[in-house]
Amino acid sequence: MKVIAVILWMFLLVGPHAGAQDLEPRRWTPLPLKNNFIGAGYVYTNGKIFFDPILDVKDATIDVNTFVADYVRPFKLGNKLARFDLRVPYTIARWEGQLADSPTSITRRGFSDPRLRLSVNILGPQAMDLKELQEYMSTHAVYTVVGVSVAVTLPLGQYYSDKLLNLGQNRFVFRPQAGFVHNWRQWSYELTGSLYLFTNNNDFFNGGTRKQDPIFAMQTHLIRRFKRGLWGSLSLGSGLLGESLVNRQPHNDKREDLLGAFSFGFPLLKRQAVKLVYMRSETLNDIGGDTNSFGVVWSASF
Known part of the structure; x- marks a missing residue:
């Protein structure tokens, strides 16, 4: 069941992240047909938040506890390997700071917006069952996968206008995405680009309308696999966040973020595994946030 172990390590790398951007190594690693993958994760995020000076918010901090449930189902699309993902997050978030020089805190508890995603590997191994995938990996120490996907985040999370x-x-x-992963023996390198497209929020604060320009993001990963199913990865990412307009007025909130992460995974049982992750996010502009995230993710296949 070596391939199942490798797949679980890949699935664990798809960990939850509290922010809009994420770092997701081995997005395009092949999965065997006739298998389902489930996961549950917890991420704690804290750090400083920098608001537009016009809002008169100082010394703002955030603490977020995020619980995520994931489901992944691979299937055959023509002769290509495809997969369907579902992610449902539950969040407890607390903001603290000085609003007009007065101490203020706010806490929210509830579901965040769920995400659906369809992915297709357009180059690389074709759709295979577990036995065929085992044979392919045993005879291909070096191979490359190129994939495309589209994700849709649904407006079903807790929201108060x-x-x-x-x-x-x-x-x-809507997030179209394209990328590749090149595997050579115990190493993997991946590069992925994403474009975030937003519909309008027509029920923004006090009946306003909020529009947002697209976001372009890149991420890259270097993964090393060790004996006994252990692995580690280093990840980097950046994003150019589009400016928003409220009631047709520019909101002066363009952001540029830099993300870095380290992940470590190990087997738990025959078809189960655990991942530990640390992520750092820093803003390169005056608006944004500098945060640290610590997470643990469990996954299983059946």
């Missing part, structure tokens, strides 16, 4: 800080976005988010 009379609040500025919410867990849900009250808008659809």
Whole structure:
């Protein structure tokens, strides 16, 4: 069941992240047909948040506890390998800071927006069952996979139109994505680009309308596999976040973020595994956040 172990390590790398951007190594690693993958994760994020100076918010911090449930189902699309992903997050978030020089804190508890995603590997191993995939990996120490996907974030999370800080976005988010992973023996290198496209939030704070320009993001990963199913990865990512307009007025909130992460995974049982992850996110502009995230993810196949 060596291939199942390798696949679980890949699945564990798809860990939850509290922010809009994520770092997701081995996105395009082949999965065997006739298998299902489930996962549950917890991520704690804390750090400083920098608001537009016009809002008169100082010394703002955030603490977020995120619980995520994942489901992945590979299937055959023509002769290509495809997969369907579902992610449902539950979030407990607390913001603290000085609003007009007065101490203020806000806490939200509830579901964040769920995400659906369809992915297709257009180059690389074709759709195979577990035995065929085992034979392929045993005879191909070096291979490359190229994939494309589209994800849709649904506006089903907790949202209050009379609040500025919410867990849900009250808008659809479409994310086309393309990338590749090159595997050579015990090493893998991956590069992925994403484009975030937003529909309007027509029920923004106090009846306003919020529009947002697209976001372009890149991420790259270097993964090393060791004996007994252990692995480690180093990840880097960046994103150019589009400016938003509220009631047709520019909101002066363009952001540029830099992300870095380290992940470590190990087997738990025959078809189960655990991943530990640390992620750092820093803003390169005056608006954004500097945060640290620590997470643990469990996954299983059946």
